[in-house]
Amino acid sequence: METKNLLEIERTAVILKLMGDKTRLTMLRLLADHDCCVCEFVEIFEMSQPSVSQHVRKMKDVGMVKEHRRGQWIVYSLNSSFEGYDLVKDMLEYVPDQNHHLEELIAAGKRISCCE
Amino acid sequence: METKNLLEIERTAVILKLMGDKTRLTMLRLLADHDCCVCEFVEIFEMSQPSVSQHVRKMKDVGMVKEHRRGQWIVYSLNSSFEGYDLVKDMLEYVPDQNHHLEELIAAGKRISCCE
DNA sequence: TCAGTATATAACTATTTGCTTATATACTAA
DNA sequence: TTAGTATATAAGCAAATAGTTATATACTGA
Numbered sequence: 633m634e635t636k637n638l639l640e641i642e643r644t645a646v647i648l649k650l651m652g653d654k655t656r657l658t659m660l661r662l663l664a665d666h667d668c669c670v671c672e673f674v675e676i677f678e679m680s681q682p683s684v685s686q687h688v689r690k691m692k693d694v695g696m697v698k699e700h701r702r703g704q705w706i707v708y709s710l711n712s713s714f715e716g717y718d719l720v721k722d723m724l725e726y727v728p729d730q731n732h733h734l735e736e737l738i739a740a741g742k743r744i745s746c747c748e
Numbered sequence: 749m750e751t752k753n754l755l756e757i758e759r760t761a762v763i764l765k766l767m768g769d770k771t772r773l774t775m776l777r778l779l780a781d782h783d784c785c786v787c788e789f790v791e792i793f794e795m796s797q798p799s800v801s802q803h804v805r806k807m808k809d810v811g812m813v814k815e816h817r818r819g820q821w822i823v824y825s826l827n828s829s830f831e832g833y834d835l836v837k838d839m840l841e842y843v844p845d846q847n848h849h850l851e852e853l854i855a856a857g858k859r860i861s862c863c864e
Numbered sequence: 865t866c867a868g869t870a871t872a873t874a875a876c877t878a879t880t881t882g883c884t885t886a887t888a889t890a891c892t893a894a
Numbered sequence: 895t896t897a898g899t900a901t902a903t904a905a906g907c908a909a910a911t912a913g914t915t916a917t918a919t920a921c922t923g924a
Contacts, residue, residue, distance in 0.1 A: 636841050636842050637842075638842060638843060638844050639842050639843060640843075640844075641770060641773055641774055641777065641843045641844065641846070642770055644773060644839075644842060644843050645767070645768055645769060645770040645773045646768070647768075648764045648765075648767045648768035648773065648839070649764075649765065649768025649769065650768070651761070651764045651768070652761055652762070652763075652764035652765025652766070652767070652768040653761060653765065654757060654758055654761040657757055657760060657761045657764065658757055661757065716842075718842075719839070719842045722838060722839075723760075723764070723835070723838075723839070725752050726752050726753075726754060726755050726760060726832075726834075726835045727754065727755060727756075727757045727760050728754050728756075728757065730757070
């Protein structure tokens with residue numbers, strides 16, 4: 633195994649705490665496969681839009697995810713420049729992909745306009 | 749990279765949440781190098797003994813660590829049979845070893861009797 | 865400009881968390 | 895058996911967390 637770039641223990645704890653929430657972990661696993669916007673997460677998690685925004689904001693605040701606006705939507709993606717990017721990607725390999733959530737949306741006819 | 753044994757996303761979140769605390773993450777990093785007893789952790793973290801016991805208990809409850817009694821001491825170690833053992837070990841490679849804590853104890857003449 | 869849509873922020877609440885002190889349990893050695 | 899040491903459990907508290915509703919902001923298109 634190749635040597636890993638070490639992270640401060642305190643910063644690592646912050647990253648792991650953020651990932652230690654089922655909702656955020658699922659979001660990250662989805663983002664590992666494709667960028668998502670808030671409205672998708674709202675449908676997937678059946679959760680209020682502010683709640684979703686607050687989750688992505690926490691991840692954005694530490695640099696795990698980045699955003700870019702596309703028209704009226706804001707698209708989130710994993711930030712490959714993040715100091716802990718390797719760790720995050722590594723972790724996400726331990727959990728099954730969560731793409732069924734998106735497929736269920738499509739099947740339910742709730743395919744989101746932002747992702748056409 | 750070799751394929752990883754997948755863990756349920758919910759169980760993974762539990763593991764990461766437990767690791768997402770600086771105290772527990774440091775404990776785990778120490779345990780990656782050598783078994784420890786509660787009394788060592790009390791000295792290292794300058795924290796009450798019940799607080800230390802509660803931290804190790806949480807990790808024991810999910811199976812991350814195991815204990816064995818040695819005389820009047822209870823020695824904790826990483827549980828290599830734990831479902832998420834590979835993940836835990838993998839994570840711990842991202843943080844610097846924490847052995848200086850033990851060295852500081854020795855330097856301060858607080859070397860713990862349990863570890864002779 | 866204005867209505868509609870997407871997202872963010874503010875304010876609040878219930879739950880969880882990490883600590884504390886007090887006390888109980890378990891082992892050792894005299 | 896008894897004192898001393900190591901650890902666990904109980905109870906309580908302050909801070910953090912994850913959700914909610916209400917409202918503000920930002921963009922689009924008529």
